[in-house]
Amino acid sequence: MLKLENVSKNFGGLPALSDVSFEVPQGLVTALIGPNGAGKSTLINCTTGVLQPSKGTVSFQQKKITALPAHQVARLGIARTFQNLKLFPRLTVLDNVLTGLTCEGGSSMLMAMLRLPYLRHRERQLKLRAMEALDRFSLSDKADWPAGILAYGDKKRVELARATVSQPDLLLLDEPVAGLNAEETAEVGEQLRLLRSAGHTMLLVEHDMDLVMEIADQVVVLDSGKCIATGTPEEVRRNPLVLEAYLGRMEATA
Numbered sequence: 353m354l355k356l357e358n359v360s361k362n363f364g365g366l367p368a369l370s371d372v373s374f375e376v377p378q379g380l381v382t383a384l385i386g387p388n389g390a391g392k393s394t395l396i397n398c399t400t401g402v403l404q405p406s407k408g409t410v411s412f413q414q415k416k417i418t419a420l421p422a423h424q425v426a427r428l429g430i431a432r433t434f435q436n437l438k439l440f441p442r443l444t445v446l447d448n449v450l451t452g453l454t455c456e457g458g459s460s461m462l463m464a465m466l467r468l469p470y471l472r473h474r475e476r477q478l479k480l481r482a483m484e485a486l487d488r489f490s491l492s493d494k495a496d497w498p499a500g501i502l503a504y505g506d507k508k509r510v511e512l513a514r515a516t517v518s519q520p521d522l523l524l525l526d527e528p529v530a531g532l533n534a535e536e537t538a539e540v541g542e543q544l545r546l547l548r549s550a551g552h553t554m555l556l557v558e559h560d561m562d563l564v565m566e567i568a569d570q571v572v573v574l575d576s577g578k579c580i581a582t583g584t585p586e587e588v589r590r591n592p593l594v595l596e597a598y599l600g601r602m603e604a605t606a
């Protein structure tokens with residue numbers, strides 16, 4: 353479904369990604385792991401049009417998307433969350449989630465004038481879907497709150513509601529449970545499992561190894577901008593390169 357070929361990204365001459373190649377198969381969960389600074393967020397940004405790779409190609413459903421801007425990538429059915437939350441703080445929680453449906457709500461001024469009842473019906477439907485998404489993350493009671501005043505865990509779940517409300521074909525999640533408490537982590541984990549069993553394709557950046565081992569079909573390991581291993585969670589867990597580069601270092605710092 354998603355294919356990266358020799359993707360490289362430099363920041364001021366320093367390589368953040370070097371010749372990264374892997375595929376995200378349809379209907380499966382691919383976890384992207386690696387120590388801090390490995391290039392995971394940069395890779396998500398290069399895939400979603402937020403950043404342009406310095407080199408290499410990104411294809412989605414056999415179509416090259418490397419040069420597309422972020423809003424066009426979104427229109428193709430790719431949704432994402434950001435490691436550092438990107439909500440509109442003054443908009444309500446509901447309106448933030450509705451922005452996840454803007455691709456579907458689009459209508460011209462002429463259409464708005466000619467087909468008012470139809471559009472009102474359409475708007476009601478979109479609101480209903482946004483409310484359902486909020487409900488899945490136990491946020492219905494905060495629908496009218498400005499997003500800026502929410503606690504961190506709630507903000508994080510509003511982002512997830514916004515990313516999933518359009519039922520995207522491909523979902524890229526950058527550390528969705530980082531900073532959440534145990535209860536919130538369990539709730540998000542449950543939602544990810546539901547999305548997985550509904551056949552959604554996911555690329556999941558996550559440090560919570562228990563979650564990765566449980567939910568991922570395939571694991572890709574990045575270290576210093578290079579892809580050092582790909583395999584099932586079990587294969588990756590036993591890979592000496594990974595143990596040395598990643599898990600060993602994690603344990604050393606833990």
Ligand SMILES: Nc1ncnc2c1ncn2[C@@H]1O[C@H](COP(=O)(O)OP(=O)(O)O)[C@@H](O)[C@H]1O
Nearest residue numbers: 363367368386387388389390391392393394395
């Ligand atoms: N916008 C940027 N400008 C300059 N350097 C960046 C930028 N974004 C990331 N980097 C650098 O690229 C490397 C990879 O960062 P990042 O993709 O955020 O890693 P990860 O998400 O795996 O922790 C780091 O060395 C980081 O400092």
Ligand SMILES: [Mg+2]
Nearest residue numbers: 392393394435
């Ligand atoms: Mg990151």
